[in-house]
Amino acid sequence: MAPSLIRSPVQLPPAEALALSQQAPVVLQSSPSTVSSSALGSLFSATEKPELWIQYENLILSCLRTGDDRAAQECYDRLAARFGNNDRVKALGGLIKEAQAQNNGELEKVLKEYDQMLEENNTNLPIMKRRIALLRSMGRLSDAGSALVQLLDFSPTDSEAWSELSDLYFSQGLYPQAIYAMEEVLILAPNAWNVHARLGELQYMAATASGATGAPYQKQMAEAIKRFSRSIELCDNYLRGYYGLKLVTKRLLKDNAKPAKQSDDEDFSLPDSNTIERLNELATAKLAEIVRHSSAQDRGWRGYDAAEVAAARELLSEDAPSGMER
Amino acid sequence: MAQVPVQTIHRDPQLFYWILFPITIVMILTGILRHYATVLMSSAPKPLDLRSTREQRSLLHGISLRTNFHVLSPRSFHSRRDAVITAYESGAYLKDPERKGQPPANPMTDPSSMDGMMGMMKNQMAMIIPNTLIMSWINAFFSGYVIMKLPFPLTIKFKSMLQAGVGTKDMDPRWMSSISWYFLCMFGLQSVFNFLLGNDNAASQMAQQMGQMGPQAPQMFGPGVDPNKQFLAEAENLAVIEHHSVLHGVEQRLLEGIRV
Secondary structure, eight states: OOOOTTSOOTTOOHHHHHHHHTTHHHHHHHSOSOOOOSTTHHHHSOOOOHHHHHHHHHHHHHHHHHTOHHHHHHHHHHHHHHHTTOHHHHHHHHHHHHHHOOSHHHHHHHHHHHHHHHHHOTTOHHHHHHHHHHHHHTTOHHHHHHHHHHHHHHOTTOHHHHHHHHHHHHHTTOHHHHHHHHHHHHHHSTTOHHHHHHHHHHHHHHHHHHOOOSHHHHHHHHHHHHHHHHHHHHSTTOHHHHHHHHHHHHHHHHHTOOOOOOOOTTSOOOOOHHHHHHHHHHHHHHHHHHHHHHHTTOTTOOOOOHHHHHHHHHHHHHHHHHHHHO | OOOOOOOOOOOOHHHIIIIIHHHHHHHHHHHHHHHHHHHHHOOOOOOOOHHHHHHHHHHHHHHHHHHTGGGSOHHHHHHHHHHHHHHHHHTTTOSSGGGTTSOOOOTTTOHHHHHHHHHHHHHHHHHHHHHHHHHHHHHHHHTTOEEEEOSSOOOGGGHHHHSTTOOOTTSOTTEEEHHHHHHHHHHHOHHHHHHHHOTTOSOOHHHHHHHHHSOOOOOSSOTTOOHHHHHHHHHHHHHTOOOOOTTTTHHHHHHHHOOO
16 A cells, blocks of 8 residues: 555655655645634635644654654644644654754753643643653663553553553563553454454463473463464454464474363463464465465565565475475 | 416515525524634633543443453453452542542532533523524514515415414415525525535534434433442443453364465
8 A cells, every 4th residue: 555644654664654754845835834723714715624734743753754854843833833732732842852852961851841741731641652752762661661550540541552561561571561461452452453463472472481381381372372363363364463373383383292281261271282283284374375475466465564574484484394304 | 167366466676685685694694603603602621630531541441341351361351350340349440539429519519510511501692692683683674574485386384484474364375574584594504504614513503402402322421420330330240241252262263264
């Protein structure tokens, strides 16, 4: 899909973000620099469209990414002229200041401004999130974590904050906490296949991090299998899902462990080895299919992330020699 | 059969220009004025403070846990449920935990809900005052005239609607009086306002009246609702859930569903 200014540019690869930010002069020229919000003005001049403001916001994000601070500032000025003291616009302004800061001292100054704004209005979610992101990028992880927990205490229905918290815990190696936060995301977005797969990844990493192969290990591996399977069930040909499924089943086959006696009804138990084998075969075949079609640029198979396809190819090639021996 | 003779009334053609057009234009202008008066008078909704945001979102969190419990494994669901129920029953999320168990405050004395009522009053006033003025203006100047003849036949029942203010028994209902034209404008100008002011305008009182008459959805966090009772009810809802997980047997479903 071609990049569009209407959709959020957060997930775009660098090349597309650059292409977007290069549209900035055109957009800035083609739209009027001030939109009258007065009563009579709207009767005669063209009515403002919400798309324009979304465009500006997305332009700010991609321009900051590509270093075009001037265009970003211009977009921000227009937003500020129209919406004034809106929380979200303030957060965008803070983002620009963060991007323009040259050293740590200036970042500290921005942080102080955030603190001041939060003192005036302690429910300002966009600013709170900016402050947390700033703390995290300044390396003050524990501060960021406690600020996030504080935010989630009064707004526990914020899936963005939960997934940020999960990522934060994960970066500190606190797997159970990361899993808990990810499960909260899943409660709020029950059919998000990427979250299912992410949870599977977290379970897999938590299981393999300790190196033990006891009952907790098996339980977590079992849940990882189930999470990956669910993500594939929700989204056919989901590369990360198949990749994870293959990774987990391969490891389990290598372990060749007998499923431990099920201790109680609460926990998931591993499927029998026959099922694991079949899952592994399925994942291998599907991954091979995805890699083949995607590298041939077949219709309907585009849009996979190049890095992910390369990783899948590598995983498959690791497998190849052992496959020939059999 | 003899044809009923067509009624003809000789009217001054000037009536048309001096009554029909002025009434229509005045109606449109008042509509626009009312729209901007409403826009000016409406106060921005007051942002919620921290405690009430927390109260509402905690309840929503419990509700989403109840609706989406199936994505969790049994163990994590049970631990979450226990924690949430304990917090709900102890009133940990309440805005002011000391007032737990007391009847909710009277919405008339609560300053935050007074704001909403004042807003409603203002809207009502913006509707009533111009309508009264225009109606009395029309009554004072134009009552008793027949101003136009509709180009299509109508049954006798329309007489009272179209000939308000003209007490002639035998007149064809196609004839229309000025006050009826006023009513017709009042009900029929909605699309003109939509064209001039956009879709969500406040010019036409009809839309507002419709909104008031329609069945009102029960307010979730409105004034007069006891949050503690809501929390207790939600805790009970959570307690009776029989957990099943969507993850049970997902491998088998996958192996059966997907053929390579």
